[in-house]
Amino acid sequence: MDNDDINYNRLHRPSGTVIAGSSDGYLTAGDLRDAIWNLPDDAEVIFGVCEHGEPLRFHRFKSRGPKVLGIEFG
Numbered sequence: 001m002d003n004d005d006i007n008y009n010r011l012h013r014p015s016g017t018v019i020a021g022s023s024d025g026y027l028t029a030g031d032l033r034d035a036i037w038n039l040p041d042d043a044e045v046i047f048g049v050c051e052h053g054e055p056l057r058f059h060r061f062k063s064r065g066p067k068v069l070g071i072e073f074g
Contacts, residue, residue: 029069047073 022028036043047056059074 036045045058047058049055056073059072062070062072064070
């Protein structure tokens with residue numbers, strides 16, 4: 001990445017060990033970037049467990065519009 005690619009309006013930085021979405025349950029791409037800014041490409045991402053205690057299994061990302069990305073579990 002060269003300096004022309006840097007978004008100076010939102011430089012990602014460590015912000016603790018917890019990144020929370022908004023109070024209405026939405027999460028932005030910026031929230032995700034903040035959470036993973038320092039992870040290597042091969043870092044494992046865990047989504048937690050369902051109400052029955054089984055681990056959530058990632059299925060796919062699906063574009064749902066120009067500013068919406070669905071993360072599906074299966």
